[in-house]
Amino acid sequence: MRCHLNQPTQLGRLQGGHARSRVACVACHSVHKGFAKLAPRQAAAVNRGCAACHTAEWAEFQRPHRHKLPEAVMSCVDCHNPHGNFLPGSAQTVAANEPGCFKCHADKRGPFAFEHPPVRLQGCRTCHEPHGSANPRLLTRHEQRFVCLECHANVGLTGNAGGVPPAFHDLASARFRNCTICHTKIHGSYADRALRR
Amino acid sequence: MKNFVLVLLIAPLVAQSPPATPQAKPPAPQAKTEAWLTGTLDLGYRWVGKVGGDFNTYRSVVNLGEGPKLFGADLSLTDPSRRLFDRIDVRGHSWGGDPYNTARIDARKQGLYEFSFDYRNLAYFNFLPSFADPTRERGFFLNQRAFDTVRRSRDFRLDLFPGRRITPYFAYQRNMGEGSGITNLVLDGNEYPIRTRLYDRADDYRGGFRFQFSRFHLTLEQGGINYADDQSTFWPGGRHGGNVLTPYFDQRLFLESASQLYHVRSDSLYSGAMFTANPLSWVDLHGQFLYSRPHSTAKLAQQNTGNFLDFSVLAFYTAQLDTVAGEARRPHSSGSFSAELRPIRRVRVIESWMTDRLHNAGSALLGEMLLAGARTVDVERVFAAQRLVLNYNQQQVEVVVDVTSWLALRGGHRYVWGDAQTPAGLINLPYGDWSGQLRRHVGLAGASLRVGQKFRGSIDFEASPGDRAFFRTSLNDYQKARIRARYQVLPSLILAGNVGLLQNQNPAPGVNYDFLSRDNALLVNWNPWGGDYLSLLAEYSRSTLRSDILYRVPSTLGRELSYYRERAHGGTALADVKLPGSGTIKPKLSFGGSLFASSGSRPARYYQPLARTAVAFKDRLEWNWEWRWYALTQQLYLFEGFRTHQFTTGLRLTM
Numbered sequence: 001m002r003c004h005l006n007q008p009t010q011l012g013r014l015q016g017g018h019a020r021s022r023v024a025c026v027a028c029h030s031v032h033k034g035f036a037k038l039a040p041r042q043a044a045a046v047n048r049g050c051a052a053c054h055t056a057e058w059a060e061f062q063r064p065h066r067h068k069l070p071e072a073v074m075s076c077v078d079c080h081n082p083h084g085n086f087l088p089g090s091a092q093t094v095a096a097n098e099p100g101c102f103k104c105h106a107d108k109r110g111p112f113a114f115e116h117p118p119v120r121l122q123g124c125r126t127c128h129e130p131h132g133s134a135n136p137r138l139l140t141r142h143e144q145r146f147v148c149l150e151c152h153a154n155v156g157l158t159g160n161a162g163g164v165p166p167a168f169h170d171l172a173s174a175r176f177r178n179c180t181i182c183h184t185k186i187h188g189s190y191a192d193r194a195l196r197r
Numbered sequence: 198m199k200n201f202v203l204v205l206l207i208a209p210l211v212a213q214s215p216p217a218t219p220q221a222k223p224p225a226p227q228a229k230t231e232a233w234l235t236g237t238l239d240l241g242y243r244w245v246g247k248v249g250g251d252f253n254t255y256r257s258v259v260n261l262g263e264g265p266k267l268f269g270a271d272l273s274l275t276d277p278s279r280r281l282f283d284r285i286d287v288r289g290h291s292w293g294g295d296p297y298n299t300a301r302i303d304a305r306k307q308g309l310y311e312f313s314f315d316y317r318n319l320a321y322f323n324f325l326p327s328f329a330d331p332t333r334e335r336g337f338f339l340n341q342r343a344f345d346t347v348r349r350s351r352d353f354r355l356d357l358f359p360g361r362r363i364t365p366y367f368a369y370q371r372n373m374g375e376g377s378g379i380t381n382l383v384l385d386g387n388e389y390p391i392r393t394r395l396y397d398r399a400d401d402y403r404g405g406f407r408f409q410f411s412r413f414h415l416t417l418e419q420g421g422i423n424y425a426d427d428q429s430t431f432w433p434g435g436r437h438g439g440n441v442l443t444p445y446f447d448q449r450l451f452l453e454s455a456s457q458l459y460h461v462r463s464d465s466l467y468s469g470a471m472f473t474a475n476p477l478s479w480v481d482l483h484g485q486f487l488y489s490r491p492h493s494t495a496k497l498a499q500q501n502t503g504n505f506l507d508f509s510v511l512a513f514y515t516a517q518l519d520t521v522a523g524e525a526r527r528p529h530s531s532g533s534f535s536a537e538l539r540p541i542r543r544v545r546v547i548e549s550w551m552t553d554r555l556h557n558a559g560s561a562l563l564g565e566m567l568l569a570g571a572r573t574v575d576v577e578r579v580f581a582a583q584r585l586v587l588n589y590n591q592q593q594v595e596v597v598v599d600v601t602s603w604l605a606l607r608g609g610h611r612y613v614w615g616d617a618q619t620p621a622g623l624i625n626l627p628y629g630d631w632s633g634q635l636r637r638h639v640g641l642a643g644a645s646l647r648v649g650q651k652f653r654g655s656i657d658f659e660a661s662p663g664d665r666a667f668f669r670t671s672l673n674d675y676q677k678a679r680i681r682a683r684y685q686v687l688p689s690l691i692l693a694g695n696v697g698l699l700q701n702q703n704p705a706p707g708v709n710y711d712f713l714s715r716d717n718a719l720l721v722n723w724n725p726w727g728g729d730y731l732s733l734l735a736e737y738s739r740s741t742l743r744s745d746i747l748y749r750v751p752s753t754l755g756r757e758l759s760y761y762r763e764r765a766h767g768g769t770a771l772a773d774v775k776l777p778g779s780g781t782i783k784p785k786l787s788f789g790g791s792l793f794a795s796s797g798s799r800p801a802r803y804y805q806p807l808a809r810t811a812v813a814f815k816d817r818l819e820w821n822w823e824w825r826w827y828a829l830t831q832q833l834y835l836f837e838g839f840r841t842h843q844f845t846t847g848l849r850l851t852m
Contacts (some may be wrong), residue, residue, distance in 0.1 A: 059738030113559030190495030
C-alpha cells in the first residue's frame with residue numbers, strides 16, 4: 001500500500017469489506033507471476049479467485065436461473081468493486097452514481113414518469129436474487145403474487161410503502177396471480193401510473 | 198490558433214515527470230529468441246443430443262447450440278521494437294453461434310497509453326410458463342411475458358500517460374438490446390398477449406483527468422448518456438379473444454388489430470470528483486461527490502380495434518386512439534467521505550459518511566378517443582404527475598484494535614437515516630402520497646485472524662433493534678453474521694469454509710415478518726504430489742431459507758400467510774487425474790460437475806455432471822473431448838423440465 005495508497009482504485013477502500021477484514025493484496029494479485037496473474041482480466045480467472053473465499057456466493061451461481069458467471073461471460077467484478085465502494089456489498093456504480101445493474105439493464109434505468117418506488121428506494125434486490133435463484137427471473141419467491149403482495153398489503157397510509165390492490169383482484173383467478181400479466185412495465189412506465197403500458 | 202491551443206494543452210502532459218511514487222520499472226528488452234506471439238487457441242465442435250422435456254426451458258436455462266466453435270482464444274502479442282505498443286492481449290470466448298460471446302483487447306505502451314476494448318454479446322431467451330401464464334389451467338403453456346433478445350455491449354477505454362502525475366482518460370460504452378417477445382396489450386376487462394419488438398440503446402461517453410501525487414490523488418470526470426427505446430407491440434389482424442372468455446353484458450371482448458409504438462429518448466449529464474489523500478502519516482482521507490441529471494421524454498401512440506368495454510362509462514367501443522406524452526427528470530447527487538485515523542500504534546479509527554439524494558419528477562399527458570363505429574363514446578385528456586424523493590444517509594464509526602500480530606478486533610456503530618416520498622399510488626386505500634422515515638442503529642463487531650501463512654479467518658457481525666423502514670420486507674430488527682476461514686492443512690491441502698446467517702423480523706401487527714436464512718459452504722483444494730498426478734477442487738454448500746409474512750387478500754382484505762421455504766444442497770467438483778502416457782503424449786482425465794437440489798416452495802434438481810479427457814502431444818498441441826449432461830426437474834412444475842447431453846471435441850493450440 002505504500003505505493004498504491006493514493007491511487008484511484010483505493011477510493012472506496014475504507015468502506016469495503018476486504019480492507020476491513022485485512023485481506024492482503026496478494027490474496028488476489030500475484031506480483032511475481034506475470035501480468036495475467038497480477039491483474040486477472042479473464043472472467044473465468046476472476047471468478048475462480050473470488051470463489052476461493054466466497055464459496056457460499058459461488059454456490060448460488062449453481063442454481064438454474066442465474067447471471068452467467070459459470071459460463072464465464074460475466075465476472076464478479078462486473079457488479080462488485082473488490083477494492084470497495086460506498087454502496088452496500090461494494091456494488092459498482094455506472095454513470096457516476098447510478099446502481100451498476102443499469103449498465104446492462106439500461107431499459108430499467110429511466111427516469112420514468114411513473115416509477116415503481118422500490119427500484120429506487122431499495123434497489124433490485126427487493127424482488128430479485130442477483131446471484132441465482134430456483135425461481136424464474138431470479139425472483140425471491142416462487143410465484144409472482146407473493147413477491148408483490150408481501151409489500152402491497154398495507155391498508156391506508158401506514159408506516160410502510162405499498163397499498164392493497166383494489167378488490168377486483170380476485171386471487172382465485174390465474175389472471176390476478178400473475179401480476180405482470182397486466183402490470184407489464186413493472187420497473188417503471190412512461191405512460192401509465194398503474195404500470196400497465 | 199486551434200492547433201496552438203491544442204499544443205499548449207498537450208505539451209505539459211507529455212512533458213510531465215512521473216510522480217514521486219515508485220513506478221514499476223519497464224521490463225527488460227526481450228531477447229531476440231523470445232516469441233512475439235504467445236497464447237492458446239481452442240477450436241472444436243459441439244454436438245447437442247436430443248433435448249428431452251421442454252425445449253423452451255432448455256433455451257431459457259442453457260441455450261448452447263451445435264456446430265463448429267472457437268471456444269477460446271488467449272493471445273499475447275509483444276513488439277520487440279516497442280514502437281507502437283509493448284504488449285497486446287487478445288481474448289475471445291465462445292464464438293461460433295454460442296449464446297454468450299466475449300472479446301477483449303488490451304494494449305499498452307509503458308508511460309504512453311493503456312487501451313482496452315471489451316465486447317459482450319448475451320442472448321436472453323426466456324419462455325417459462327410458470328412465470329406468467331394465466332391460461333395454464335386451460336391447457337395452454339404460454340409465457341405471456343417472454344423474450345427472445347440479445348444484449349450487446351462495447352466498452353472502449355483509453356488512458357493516456359499512465360503512471361504520470363496527470364493522466365487523461367476517455368471511455369465510451371454502447372449497450373444495446375434488440376429482439377422480439379410476447380407481452381400483453383392491457384385494456385379494460387381483458388388483456389391480449391401479442392407480439393412485441395424490442396430495441397433500446399444507450400451511448401455513454403465519459404472522460405476525465407487523474408492527478409496523482411505522493412500525498413494525494415484527485416480524479417475529475419464528466420460524462421453523458423444518450424438513450425433510446427423504441428419498443429413496438431402489434432397484432433396484425435384477426436380475432437384475438439385474450440385471457441377473458443366470459444362475456445360482459447352478453448358480449449365477448451376481442452381484439453381485431455393493435456399497434457402500440459413507444460418513442461423514448463433520454464439523456465443525462467453526470468459529473469464526479471473523487472480524491473484520496475494521506476496528509477499525515479497517521480491519517481488517510483477518501484471522498485467523492487457524484488452528480489447525475491437524467492431526463493427522459495416519451496411518446497406513445499396506440500391504436501386498436503375490436504370489441505372493448507369502457508368500465509368508467511360502461512359502454513362498448515370498437516376503436517381506441519391514444520397518444521401519451523411523458524417527461525421525467527431525476528437529479529441525483531451522492532457524496533461519501535471516509536477517514537482512517539491511526540492515533541496510536543495498534544489502533545485504527547475508521548469513520549465514514551455517505552449520502553444519496555434523488556428527486557424524480559414525472560408527468561404524462563394522455564389524449565384518448567374511444568369510438569363505436571362512427572360514434573364517439575368518450576374523449577379524454579388526462580394529465581398526471583408524480584414525484585419520488587429519496588434522502589438516504591449513513592454514518593459509521595468503527596475502531597479496529599490489533600490485539601496481537603495475528604488478531605484484530607473490531608467494533609463500531611452505524612446510523613442510517615433518511616426519508617422518502619412516493620407518488621399517490623392507484624392502489625393506496627385511501628389514495629394519497631406516502632412518505633416514510635428510515636431510522637436504523639446498527640451495532641458492528643468483528644475479528645480478523647491470521648496465524649502464520651496457513652490460517653486466516655474473519656468474523657463479521659451486525660445487529661439492529663429496528664425502528665423505521667420503508668417496506669414491510671426491509672431490514673428491520675435483524676442480526677447478520679458471517680464467518681470465513683481458510684486453512685492450509687498441508688502444502689497440498691487447503692480447506693475454506695463459510696458460515697452465514699441473516700435473521701430479520703418485523704413484528705408490527707399485520708406484518709409479522711419472520712425471515713431466517715442460513716448458508717454453510719466448505720471448499721477442499723487438494724493437490725497431492727504437487728498436483729503432478731492428481732488434483733481435486735470440491736465445494737459443498739447447504740442453505741436454508743424460511744420466510745413468513747402476513748399479507749392481505751385484495752378481494753376480502755382478509756389476512757393470509759405468505760410462507761416461503763427453501764432447503765438446498767449445492768456442490769461443484771472437478772478432479773484432474775494424469776494418466777500414464779508415453780514419451781511426449783500426456784493424457785489427462787477430468788470429471789466432476791455441479792448439482793443443485795432443493796426442497797420447499799419450489800423443489801428443483803439441476804444436475805450438470807461432466808467428464809473430460811485431454812491428450813497433450815508435446816507442448817503445443819492438445820486434443821480434448823468433453824461430455825456434459827444437463828437435467829432440470831421441478832416437482833411442482835413438471836412441464837418446465839429438460840434433459841440433454843452434449844459432446845464436445847476440440848484442439849488446443851499453444852503458441
